[in-house]
Amino acid sequence: MxxxxxxxxxxxxxxxxxxxxxxxxAYHFGNRKLTFLKRPELVAVVRGLAQAPDVRTALxxxxxxxxxxxxxxxxxxxxxxxDMIRPRPVRAAxxxx
Amino acid sequence: xxxxxxxxxxxxxTGSLVQQFEYGLDAPICLxxxxxxxxNLECAHCLSSSGRRDPRExxxxxxxxxxxxxxxxxxxxxxxxxxxxxxxxxxxELLEYAVDHQVGVKFSTNGVRITPERARFLASPxxxxxxxxxxxxxxxxxxxxxxxxxxxxxxxxxxALQNLKDAGFRDAKISVVCTRENxxxxxxxxxxxxxxxxxxxxxxxxxxGRGADVWDExxxxxxxxxxxxxxxxxHTADGEQVLTGDSFFHLxxxxxxxxxxxxxxxxxxxxxxxxxxxxxxxxxxxxxxxLAGNLLADGGFQQVWQTSALFQELRSPxxxxxxxxxQFFDSCRGGCMAxxxxxxxxxxxxxxxxxxxxxxxxxxxxxxxxxxxQDHSKASPTRNQPVMLxxxxxPPVSACAESPLxxxxxxxxxxxxxxxxxxxxxxxxxxxxxRRSVSFDPDQS
Numbered sequence: 001m002x003x004x005x006x007x008x009x010x011x012x013x014x015x016x017x018x019x020x021x022x023x024x025x026a027y028h029f030g031n032r033k034l035t036f037l038k039r040p041e042l043v044a045v046v047r048g049l050a051q052a053p054d055v056r057t058a059l060x061x062x063x064x065x066x067x068x069x070x071x072x073x074x075x076x077x078x079x080x081x082x083d084m085i086r087p088r089p090v091r092a093a094x095x096x097x
Numbered sequence: 098x099x100x101x102x103x104x105x106x107x108x109x110x111t112g113s114l115v116q117q118f119e120y121g122l123d124a125p126i127c128l129x130x131x132x133x134x135x136x137n138l139e140c141a142h143c144l145s146s147s148g149r150r151d152p153r154e155x156x157x158x159x160x161x162x163x164x165x166x167x168x169x170x171x172x173x174x175x176x177x178x179x180x181x182x183x184x185x186x187x188x189x190e191l192l193e194y195a196v197d198h199q200v201g202v203k204f205s206t207n208g209v210r211i212t213p214e215r216a217r218f219l220a221s222p223x224x225x226x227x228x229x230x231x232x233x234x235x236x237x238x239x240x241x242x243x244x245x246x247x248x249x250x251x252x253x254x255x256x257a258l259q260n261l262k263d264a265g266f267r268d269a270k271i272s273v274v275c276t277r278e279n280x281x282x283x284x285x286x287x288x289x290x291x292x293x294x295x296x297x298x299x300x301x302x303x304x305x306g307r308g309a310d311v312w313d314e315x316x317x318x319x320x321x322x323x324x325x326x327x328x329x330x331x332h333t334a335d336g337e338q339v340l341t342g343d344s345f346f347h348l349x350x351x352x353x354x355x356x357x358x359x360x361x362x363x364x365x366x367x368x369x370x371x372x373x374x375x376x377x378x379x380x381x382x383x384x385x386x387x388l389a390g391n392l393l394a395d396g397g398f399q400q401v402w403q404t405s406a407l408f409q410e411l412r413s414p415x416x417x418x419x420x421x422x423x424q425f426f427d428s429c430r431g432g433c434m435a436x437x438x439x440x441x442x443x444x445x446x447x448x449x450x451x452x453x454x455x456x457x458x459x460x461x462x463x464x465x466x467x468x469x470x471q472d473h474s475k476a477s478p479t480r481n482q483p484v485m486l487x488x489x490x491x492p493p494v495s496a497c498a499e500s501p502l503x504x505x506x507x508x509x510x511x512x513x514x515x516x517x518x519x520x521x522x523x524x525x526x527x528x529x530x531x532r533r534s535v536s537f538d539p540d541q542s
Binding site: 021032038 | 117
């Protein structure tokens with residue numbers, strides 16, 4: 001399993017999500033990359049990252065069955081490649097909490 | 098206008114992104130906004146027939162209200178054009194306003210106002226990296242460029258690129274409309290872009306606006322389409338070396354698709370706002386048949402985008418019509434709606450430049466080219482008018498004033514034909530062939 005599942009992640013601060021009938025459109029104001037989130041579940045996961053202690057919890061909160069976690073982890077890695085999402089520093093998260 | 102009858106309108110819950118896009122989005126992905134019809138140039142192929150300012154042009158306050166609405170709709174960037182947008186006195190003010198409201202700007206210009214000072218502004222933190230500048234250049238040499246864009250326009254564009262480079266502005270775009278005259282210059286364009294630290298962007302010549310008048314003469318020949326396709330395949334293979342604005346999806350029928358959506362986005366993911374607030378389905382379709390509404394008269398841009406009857410129609414899947422039996426239909430999807438419309442071809446048939454040759458067949462048949470529904474061309478030509486049109490205004494001279502042998506016998510006429518490219522004379526029988534070859538020579542003005 002991808003180590004990412006046990007880590008805290010968050011949506012990048014320069015990214016805006018625009019809801020669309022098929023999911024959402026993600027736009028990064030910094031690198032001006034445009035990405036399409038093709039499933040509403042993926043949008044829920046991405047939106048829930050910052051509030052969840054780790055990625056696995058965010059997936060569970062969004063109702064993604066465990067059998068699909070690996071596939072979602074791969075999709076999230078794809079989003080991380082263009083800085084749509086990024087690892088969340090643990091200390092900062094604790095301070096916020 | 099009939100696009101195609103009886104199409105389903107319910108969006109499928111799954112399916113590819115392209116299929117989803119065919120049903121339209123809540124807001125456009127990218128929007129073209131022509132700020133003014135006024136222009137210092139008179140390019141022969143101007144797709145918005147620009148020249149004169151329209152007195153109904155949106156005011157500064159109205160334009161800012163449009164930007165506010167785009168921000169609310171999360172339209173993340175707009176392509177601003179014209180006319181020449183930078184000659185609007187409030188252009189720089191609107192640019193900053195958009196950037197301050199999370200609406201990034203890419204603007205197209207012929208470079209006339211990109212002074213060293215403006216270039217420094219564009220490179221400054223005030224623009225926050227949210228501004229892209231696209232300089233139009235339709236020839237890699239002055240001869241080829243000025244032939245369609247007018248005398249001096251090549252120098253203006255290169256000066257602008259130099260100013261941007263000197264100011265430290267990164268990654269300007271050089272935007273080229275591909276024509277019969279410049280397909281052979283693709284490598285030279287790339288070298289120019291590299292020289293100025295710019296990115297090359299190639300787009301398709303559309304028979305829209307004044308483009309309708311010169312399309313027959315300027316659109317790439319079939320073998321040039323292949324040359325263009327091969328060149329693009331080579332230069333887009335490793336990422337984003339060359340941009341195409343998704344312009345050439347009709348070339349996908351050569352085989353492999355080019356990078357991009359390969360889909361007609363008209364009214365689905367793109368549209369155009371014109372200087373008076375009229376909303377059209379796409380930048381290449383400024384015609385009443387593709388007019389969805391007016392953002393001042395019809396309750397704002399969002400209202401027009403989401404509820405106009407025209408856009409609803411465009412968002413239902415199109416049938417292939419005459420193309421549906423073609424094995425390449427899934428690749429090219431029938432090509433460009435605007436190219437078909439402005440050449441008088443049915444919208445559910447082949448693209449006029451169909452690379453499988455169906456377009457030529459369709460063009461040879463009966464068709465009526467639609468009359469333009471609006472024209473902002475200058476009423477009388479100025480010194481900026483391209484040379485190609487001046488040739489047509491030369492006073493006629495009698496054939497024998499230029500050649501004592503004109504019309505002497507057929508053998509002599511034939512020899513004139515073979516020498517047409519080097520002879521300034523115009524024997525009656527040779528005049529057609531000759532005018533074409535002479536009209537490509539900018540020294541003949």
